[in-house]
Amino acid sequence: MPPSHSKTPFIIWQLGLLVFCCVFFSTAQAQQKPQAERELQQLQNQIKRTEQQVKQQQRQLQQAEQKLQQADKALAEASGKVRQTSQRKQQLEQESAKLEKQQAKLQQQLNEQQTLLAAQLKSAYSMGQHDYSRLLLNQQDTGKLERVLTYYQYFNQARIRQLAKINQTAQDLAHIMAKLDEQQQLLARELSALEKQQQQLQSARSSQQDSVQQLQALLKQQGNQLSYLRQNESSLQNTINELRRLADLNKDMSGLSSGKGRFPWPLKGQLLQRFGQNRQGGMPSRGILIRGINGSNVQAIADGRVIYADWLKGYGWVIVLDHGAGFMSLYGHNQNLLKQPGAQVTSGEAIALVGASGGQADAGLYFEIREKGEAVNPLSWLSRQ
Structure with missing residues (x-):
């Protein structure tokens, strides 16, 4: 068996190896730690950027939805005004048609009344061509004179009534024509308003389509x-x-x-x-x-x-x-x-x-x-x- 002092160099060698390994691994670990920390920091930064991108996409989507809702509301409001104005225009056209019928009827009545008055005047003139002046001077035929005066009185009363009718009809006709003119002016204004509203409707519809395309493109982009x-x-x-x-x-x-x-x-x-x-x-x-x-x-x-x-x-x-x-x-x-x-x-x-x-x-x-x-x-x- 070898003497015990022969183991000393071996033990020293083992201790040296152990010290070397500790130093080596400590040095390697010290070198790897900053790299790991850098990778972790990069990952955390990437996560933050992704979260920011998601939040930005959500805001964009929310804004696109709000624009679409606003466009839908504007379009609904414009179409509602067009519908109301179209209904008002239709009512005015119906009222104008009624007034035109009344105007034609009154004009016909006026023509008939004027024709009747002309016939009365002609009849009165024809009667005046007879011996009326002689009868006034001839006091012998008093009965005939009274009859002629009565006839003339009837004719005059009839003419007065006819003239009154003509006057009233003319007034009614003038009133109808004034009202019809007013209706036509209202109708012209309604038509002008309708044209503007239809332009607003078209603009609102275009805005709506733009909002739809923006929303669809955003959804497609975000997947x-x-x-x-x-x-x-x-x-x-x-x-x-x-x-x-x-x-x-x-x-x-x-x-x-x-x-x-x-x-x-x-x-x-x-x-x-x-x-x-x-x-x-x-x-x-x-x-x-x-x-x-x-x-x-x-x-x-x-x-x-x-x-x-x-x-x-x-x-x-x-x-x-x-x-x-x-x-x-x-x-x-x-x-x-x-x-x-x-x-x-x-x-x-x-x-x-x-x-x-x-x-x-x-x-x-x-x-x-x-x-x-x-x-x-x-x-x-x-x-x-």
Whole structure:
């Protein structure tokens, strides 16, 4: 066995190796620590930038939605003014037509009265060509004189009455003509206002289209169209749930069951999207989309009561009718609403105007039927076109 003093160099060597390893690893660790901290700092900065980008995108999206809502409201206001002015113009035209008929009738009466007066004057003149002057000088035939004087008195009274009629007719005719002239001036002003309002309507429609394109481009750029549609769907469902709660209080209507398959279409037009068909973004549709013409009437499919009439994100101007027994019908993307909550409507009555509100590129009507809050296929309830 070797002596113990022979192990000393080996132990010293091991201790040296251990010290070297400690120093080496400490040095390596010291060198790696700043790099790890730098990478962590870079990651944290990247996270902050991403969060800022997301917040900026959310602000942009919110601003685009607000612009779209403002454009939809401006368009609704402009179309409402055009509709009111058009109705006023139609009333003025009808009143003008009545006044023109009265004018023609009075003119005819005046012509007849003038003809009758001329005949009376001619008759009086003819009588005057006889022996009237002689009769006045001839005191022998007093009976004949009295008769002639009586005839002349009758003629004079008739002429006075006829002249009074002519005078009254002329006054009436002058009044009618003045009123007709006033109506024509009013009509000219209404037409001028209508032209300006139609220009405002066109400007509002262009603004709406710009907002729609901006919103769609932003959604495409951010790649969150599906999320946006889900938010809209959730907003609609929450609204429907609240409306259903309110509708449950209404017990005076029988619902839609008895007329299934026979209800009139709310709008005649091409069917662009069917129930359950995937919309842009991959969400299944809870209703149908019907192509329409801007400003044309949207009609109620059945008797009901308006329980909602307002702007709803993703659906624009929406009106909802309660038909009783848990049935509701929903009409979206309208240009303007013609009824307010609480109004009673009948089947076929105009309740809105076709538009492209809520982010639609083209004019059309989004239509749903809900039974106890659940969307059902509207085509099963509507008659065949």
